[in-house]
Each structure stands twice: as C-alpha cells, then as structure tokens.
Amino acid sequence: MLVRFSKMHGLGNDFMVIDAVAQRVRLTPETVKRLADRHTGVGFDQLLLVEPPSRPDMDFRYRIFNADGSEVEHCGNGARCFARFVRERRLTVKQEIQVETAKGSAVLKVLQDRQIQVDMGVPILQPVEIPFAAERQAEVYSLEVEGTSYDVSAVSMGNPHCVLLVDDVAQAPVKQLGRVIECHPRFPQRVNVGFMQILSPDRVKLRVFERGVGETRACGTGACAAVVAGRLRGLLDETVCVELPGGELQISWKGQGQPVLMTGPATTVYEGQIYL
Numbered sequence: 001m002l003v004r005f006s007k008m009h010g011l012g013n014d015f016m017v018i019d020a021v022a023q024r025v026r027l028t029p030e031t032v033k034r035l036a037d038r039h040t041g042v043g044f045d046q047l048l049l050v051e052p053p054s055r056p057d058m059d060f061r062y063r064i065f066n067a068d069g070s071e072v073e074h075c076g077n078g079a080r081c082f083a084r085f086v087r088e089r090r091l092t093v094k095q096e097i098q099v100e101t102a103k104g105s106a107v108l109k110v111l112q113d114r115q116i117q118v119d120m121g122v123p124i125l126q127p128v129e130i131p132f133a134a135e136r137q138a139e140v141y142s143l144e145v146e147g148t149s150y151d152v153s154a155v156s157m158g159n160p161h162c163v164l165l166v167d168d169v170a171q172a173p174v175k176q177l178g179r180v181i182e183c184h185p186r187f188p189q190r191v192n193v194g195f196m197q198i199l200s201p202d203r204v205k206l207r208v209f210e211r212g213v214g215e216t217r218a219c220g221t222g223a224c225a226a227v228v229a230g231r232l233r234g235l236l237d238e239t240v241c242v243e244l245p246g247g248e249l250q251i252s253w254k255g256q257g258q259p260v261l262m263t264g265p266a267t268t269v270y271e272g273q274i275y276l
C-alpha cells in the first residue's frame, strides 16, 4: 500500500504525519518501529495519524505512536504539527481545530504569527490517574532509584511525566537516570522523565527522556508538566518560557483545575510517499 506522508518537527521533536482521512492506513506496532528506524525507514520520534473523529463535536481524531511502536495519549509538539498539517493538506480551513485524543481532547489555534497555541487540557495530579503508585497526592514525592532517593513531581497531561529539579541541565544524567526512571515500578505504564533547571520564576531549561523514544530535542507535554510541577512547588510564575535543546515554548497555567496553554512553532520538512 503506497501512503503519502509529511515529515515535520516541533523544535526538533520529529514526526511522520499521515492523513488517514483521505487514505486507508493500517498500522501495527511492528510497522511503526520499522518506519521509525532512522537508517532503513523514514525516521521519527513519533508517528501522528490524522483520522476522522468518532465524536460529532470534534474535527479530527489525533493518534500518536512512539518510535518503539507504543500508542500514547498525547503529544504537545505533535499537536502543533497536526494543526499545520491539516490546514496545509486542506483537510480544514478552520483557525481553531478540535481534536479527539486517546484520553480526551485538545484545541489547536493557529495564531497570526504562524505560531500554534494548544489548549493541552487540565493537568492530572491524582496518583491513580497518572498512574503513579503513591499513598496520597503531593507536590513532591520521594522516589527510590538504585539506592538513591530523589525528590520528584508526578503529573499527567494525558500522558505520564516525572519531573526532577537539577542545578544544571547540561550536567544532568538524562540518559542514564532517565532510562531507569522510565521503567520504574511505581509508574506502571512507564513514564516520561523531565530534568528542569529553574533560571528565574518565568524561565526554565528542560531536557526530557521520553517514554518509548529516549531523549528528544523537545517535549511539549514535558514542558507543560514541568511548569505545573514548578508552580505547584511555588517556584514559577503563571507564564514561563521553557528552553529546550531544540528551542523555546511558552507555557501558561493559571492553577489547579485550569487548562495548560502551550504556544510554539511547527515546521514541515518534506512530503513523501512510502510503501507500508
């Protein structure tokens, strides 16, 4: 089956985006892993599938697959590319696009300056919903990792995140520690691991070891989770510039029960066709 796709990225977090509205597409985890290979496939951090909605109040269904073939609940950088893709492919002319995700929905707004603003929904903090094994909800948890105890925050943006504060992201053991925490038994569905250095109440640096991928150049849900974690600890303002290795995102969160807003770029690199 010959399938058309776009290669896109959000601050270097890269995607293969497939229109499954105008094309019939069947994906297995093995197919996703094969396509993700950066030598023998297309190569990407995630594959994004654009499908017709299953709910009448939604414009599209938005499905996300990690490079390891696992299907996940949300992808912030991918949501911005999704908005760019459906307008470039003339699947919609709307400036504000409602998309259905595995665990809820998101609103994608194309701004005048071509940046995309995404309402990422209300962060989930109850341990059982994250999911994270804990007696009770807290701003900071103690996590035992290979004999060392770390203070961490646990937040879900639909997908699970574990956030640690570090003095210097450049020196942080992102790959070594990220790999171990990703599969920590207290995160039964594995977890994305963020390493945040707070520069000031309105600016942080962040590196993320992503579940099912490894360290990426940027992570949208990770940036949202990091700002939520920092605000819960009383360390960050309502609007924060998050500096990721691939570039900057603006994240705003008014507080508990309120949605997180993320604003940033989306880039189309090339269009292609491939036999699945």
Ligand SMILES: N[C@H](CCC[C@H](N)C(=O)O)C(=O)O
Pocket (backbone or CB within 6 Å): 013, 045, 046, 064, 066, 072, 073, 074, 075, 076, 077, 078, 159, 160, 192, 210, 211, 212, 213, 216, 218, 219, 220, 221, 222
């Ligand atoms: N690896 C993530 C999904 C992609 C998130 C990231 N690329 C973003 O921009 O939010 C997970 O397994 O939950």
